[in-house]
Amino acid sequence: MNILEEYKSVNKQKNIEFRYYYRLINKKFNGVTAYGIEVERKDYIGSKNVNLEREKIDVISPEKEDVEKMLVKIWNNQLSPIHLVDVLGAYVDDNVCKFNI
Secondary structure (H helix, E strand, O other): OEEEEEEEEEEEEOOEEEEEEEEEEEEEEOOEEEEEEEEEEEEEEOOEEEEEEEEEEEEEEOOHHHHHHHHHHHHHOOOOHHHHHHHHHHHHHHHHHHHOO
């Protein structure tokens, strides 16, 4: 897995800071470059990391531009890692045919 792009978002609530990372990733899949998304959330109280959540879908589409658009949408809407599969699942299912398996 390679990280090609990364977007970051930081939010604060009371004494907790939530840092979100949205990454465009790629890897080889059946001889084709497949693009995917990884979302990570780290929670901090002061400088201490108190929670980490991470989820990824590493094979979404062979078309980088399509996955980049999706990445920007989920970054703009500050999607949590725990909802990544729920939100993108149908899109991933629709794009599997692009791999010509």
